[in-house]
Amino acid sequence: MIRLEHVSKVYKTSTRPALDDVSVEMEKGEFVFLIGPSGSGKSTFLRLLLREEVPTRGRVYVSNFDVAKMSRRRVPRLRQSIGCVFQDFRLLPTKTVAENVAFALEVIGKPRNTIVKVVPEVLQLVGLDGKEDRFPTELSGGEQQRVAIARAFVNRPLVLIADEPTGNLDPDTSQDIMLLLERINRTGTTVIMATHDHGIVDSMRRRVVELSYGKVVRDDARGVYGVGR
Amino acid sequence: MRTSFVFSEVVTGLRRNVTMTIAMILTTAISLGLLGGGLLVVRMVDKMQANYAGKLEVSVLLTNDVSANDKDCTQQPCAGLRSQLEQTSGVETVVFQNRDEGFERFKRIFEAQPELLKLARPEAIPATFRVKLEDPDRTDVIRQAFEGKPGVKAVDDQGKFLERFFEGLNGLRDVALILALIQAFAALLLISNTIQVSAFTRRVEVGIMRLVGATRWYTQLPFLIEAVVAGIIGSVTAVAGLVLFKAFFLDRITRNLTESGIIPPIGYLDILIVSPWLFLVAIVISATTGYVTLRLYVRL
Numbered sequence: 224m225i226r227l228e229h230v231s232k233v234y235k236t237s238t239r240p241a242l243d244d245v246s247v248e249m250e251k252g253e254f255v256f257l258i259g260p261s262g263s264g265k266s267t268f269l270r271l272l273l274r275e276e277v278p279t280r281g282r283v284y285v286s287n288f289d290v291a292k293m294s295r296r297r298v299p300r301l302r303q304s305i306g307c308v309f310q311d312f313r314l315l316p317t318k319t320v321a322e323n324v325a326f327a328l329e330v331i332g333k334p335r336n337t338i339v340k341v342v343p344e345v346l347q348l349v350g351l352d353g354k355e356d357r358f359p360t361e362l363s364g365g366e367q368q369r370v371a372i373a374r375a376f377v378n379r380p381l382v383l384i385a386d387e388p389t390g391n392l393d394p395d396t397s398q399d400i401m402l403l404l405e406r407i408n409r410t411g412t413t414v415i416m417a418t419h420d421h422g423i424v425d426s427m428r429r430r431v432v433e434l435s436y437g438k439v440v441r442d443d444a445r446g447v448y449g450v451g452r
Numbered sequence: 453m454r455t456s457f458v459f460s461e462v463v464t465g466l467r468r469n470v471t472m473t474i475a476m477i478l479t480t481a482i483s484l485g486l487l488g489g490g491l492l493v494v495r496m497v498d499k500m501q502a503n504y505a506g507k508l509e510v511s512v513l514l515t516n517d518v519s520a521n522d523k524d525c526t527q528q529p530c531a532g533l534r535s536q537l538e539q540t541s542g543v544e545t546v547v548f549q550n551r552d553e554g555f556e557r558f559k560r561i562f563e564a565q566p567e568l569l570k571l572a573r574p575e576a577i578p579a580t581f582r583v584k585l586e587d588p589d590r591t592d593v594i595r596q597a598f599e600g601k602p603g604v605k606a607v608d609d610q611g612k613f614l615e616r617f618f619e620g621l622n623g624l625r626d627v628a629l630i631l632a633l634i635q636a637f638a639a640l641l642l643i644s645n646t647i648q649v650s651a652f653t654r655r656v657e658v659g660i661m662r663l664v665g666a667t668r669w670y671t672q673l674p675f676l677i678e679a680v681v682a683g684i685i686g687s688v689t690a691v692a693g694l695v696l697f698k699a700f701f702l703d704r705i706t707r708n709l710t711e712s713g714i715i716p717p718i719g720y721l722d723i724l725i726v727s728p729w730l731f732l733v734a735i736v737i738s739a740t741t742g743y744v745t746l747r748l749y750v751r752l
């Protein structure tokens with residue numbers, strides 16, 4: 224499903240590699256935590272999957288896309304099969320909840336009758352039914368992240384990428400978001416989540432890939448965040 | 453879905469940046485208006501050349517003495533001049549027009565200007581040989597042979613006069629086109645700048661579009677259409693400007709010249725014929741500028 228082969232990434236402006244000879248494989252339907260301290264290369268890892276960056280060395284495969292090699296013209300196709308969620312939600316403040324979700328489908332040319340059907344469905348899935356006409360500023364942080372998750376999932380992607388999705392949320396709200404991500408994972412969607420939240424990782428007992436200075440230093444099938452950190 | 457999405461993006465884009473949009477439209481309009489003015493002058497010169505083609509004559513004006521005393525050109529030196537003219541090679545026809553006939557003709561031409569007619573006296577009009585040449589460009593032959601001969605006051609070459617007149621018009625056209633070019637450059641910079649500002653204000657939105665897998669077509673088309681729409685509004689404004697200019701200014705100052713047939717009038721039809729070019733230029737320039745800007749300065 225996802226495979227990195229000897230991937231290194233050196234940003235032009237720095238000498239130290241952000242990722243250093245990373246090889247890792249993730250199966251369809253897996254739930255994977257990507258952990259490590261700030262600056263260890265988690266976001267870079269995820270950006271490579273999205274082809275927001277190209278690796279300096281090595282190969283990246285997502286589904287049947289040869290991500291590093293593919294032509295720019297095909298990049299939109301890759302991104303349509305990956306959903307993304309971020310720490311800062313990235314919602315459009317001038318659009319309502321429903322419009323924010325619909326936007327993701329409009330801009331990839333989905334027909335209107337599909338949009339009016341699937342948007343309410345996904346809003347119900349994330350528990351936002353009844354709030355479709357609110358603006359992001361009228362929602363709590365947890366609710367905003369639910370909108371972002373709805374937007375990421377509405378096109379039924381193969382993979383859901385979450386870069387510190389609970390970074391701005393209190394522990395209880397974070398727990399709700401994790402339940403939602405688990406629910407999405409149970410539909411067969413691969414979920415990759417970068418985080419440095421010990422509590423969440425320890426309570427979920429899922430696969431843990433740990434990065435340190437751009438290297439994979441641990442890959443446990445049912446891991447915890449680790450001791451002494 | 454697609455069209456309504458792009459359309460709503462364009463409308464918000466143009467409204468978000470009203471002052472800039474207005475500046476862009478006005479600059480484009482002035483540029484295109486000048487271009488249109490230049491093209492109208494070109495049309496006018498063409499029409500005039502067609503009007504006068506084959507009709508150009510050399511006039512051999514006779515002295516006051518001959519004009520006053522020899523109404524039918526039967527005496528010397530008039531009769532001699534006539535036969536010499538007729539025998540000059542390259543001359544097609546020679547028509548004698550005495551002072552009275554000349555005055556009638558003058559009155560006809562300047563019908564529209566009674567003030568001018570009031571001032572005019574038949575005595576001021578010389579008797580004239582109107583000479584038509586096989587090759588209208590070879591007027592120098594007549595001038596060289598007849599200027600200064602007894603009984604000849606002057607040789608008047610309509611071609612030379614028209615040439616100077618055309619030179620004047622062409623100068624006008626060149627000034628209009630150069631100004632149009634300078635304005636077009638300003639318009640170009642404004643379009644480019646507007647797109648960059650527009651892209652900056654919409655960077656979050658475009659970032660999300662890219663992330664969810666929108667194609668370049670979707671992310672860039674609204675900006676491109678925004679520029680083209682402004683260009684089209686600019687060209688409509690320019691055409692309206694030309695129509696108003698014709699109706700309230702040009703018609704008034706050229707009425708005398710057009711009514712007496714000296715210069716052809718510029719009609720609404722001429723503006724109608726010129727305007728598609730203005731639309732075309734506006735669309736091509738704004739689309740190209742937009743495309744190049746998106747390619748070079750905006751990372752979408």
Ligand SMILES: Nc1ncnc2c1ncn2[C@@H]1O[C@H](COP(=O)(O)OP(=O)(O)O)[C@@H](O)[C@H]1O
Pocket residue numbers: 234235236237240241259260261262263264265266267268
């Ligand atoms: N766009 C960039 N340009 C240059 N250096 C970068 C860029 N993005 C990240 N880095 C560097 O790469 C390293 C890894 O960063 P990142 O992948 O963001 O780590 P994490 O998400 O784990 O905090 C850091 O040293 C960071 O400074």
Ligand SMILES: [Mg+2]
Pocket residue numbers: 265266267386
């Ligand atoms: Mg990060």
